[in-house]
Amino acid sequence: MSSLRDQAVLQAIFNPNNPFGDDFWLDAEVELTDDDSRFDSVLVEQAKDLELRGVSLAEAGNIDTALELFGRAIAIIPERASAYNNRAQALRLKGDTTGALSDLDKAVELSGGRGRTASLALVQRGLLHRLSQRDPEALQDFQQAAGLGNKFARKQVTLMNPYAALCNCMLGEMMANLRNPKASTPPSV
Structure with missing residues (x-):
C-alpha cells in the first residue's frame, strides 16, 4: 500500500499539468457552502x-x-x-462583460471572499480578466479561488506560471522517455 506522499508523486508524474502541493492527491473538490x-x-x-x-x-x-x-x-x-x-x-x-464584472465584484464583496459563491465568482471573474488580457488580475482571482479549494482555479494558476509549466513539460518528456526509451533521441555531443 502506498503512502499519500507516494500517491502525490505518482499523480505529479502521470498528470504533469496539475499542481503539486500538500493536498494535491485529493480528487474531490473541497465542499464549499454559503452561509445563508x-x-x-x-x-x-x-x-x-x-x-x-x-x-x-x-x-x-x-x-x-x-x-x-x-x-x-x-x-x-x-x-x-x-x-x-x-x-x-x-x-x-x-x-x-462590464455588467458581468460589476456583478462578480459585488458577489465577491458580499461573500467576503468565502464559500461556494465566492469560489465560482472568482473563477468567472478570472476568466473574464484573462479574456481581456489582464493576466495579473486573473492570476490573483485564480489564486484566491484555489485557496478556497477550487481545482479548476488551481490548474489555471499552474498554467499561468511559466516556471511551473516548463517544469511540468520537462517532467512529462522525461516520463515519456522512460515509458518508451527507444523513441527518445540521445543528446548530441
Whole structure:
C-alpha cells in the first residue's frame, strides 16, 4: 500500500499539468457552502427558487427572462451574493462583460471572499480578466479561488506560471522517455 506522499508523486508524474502541493492527491473538490443563516429562511427559499428558475431559463437560451428573475432574487435579499453571481453568468452570455464584472465584484464583496459563491465568482471573474488580457488580475482571482479549494482555479494558476509549466513539460518528456526509451533521441555531443 502506498503512502499519500507516494500517491502525490505518482499523480505529479502521470498528470504533469496539475499542481503539486500538500493536498494535491485529493480528487474531490473541497465542499464549499454559503452561509445563508443571517437571512430570513423564507426569503432565502424564495430567492433560491427564482435563481433556479433563472438558471434553467438561461440554459434554455431565454437570457432576458433569466435576468429578470435574477433581478427579482436580488431585490428580495440584496445582501446575498449568489444571485449576483448567477446574473453575471447571464450577462456574460448576453455579451455584457462590464455588467458581468460589476456583478462578480459585488458577489465577491458580499461573500467576503468565502464559500461556494465566492469560489465560482472568482473563477468567472478570472476568466473574464484573462479574456481581456489582464493576466495579473486573473492570476490573483485564480489564486484566491484555489485557496478556497477550487481545482479548476488551481490548474489555471499552474498554467499561468511559466516556471511551473516548463517544469511540468520537462517532467512529462522525461516520463515519456522512460515509458518508451527507444523513441527518445540521445543528446548530441
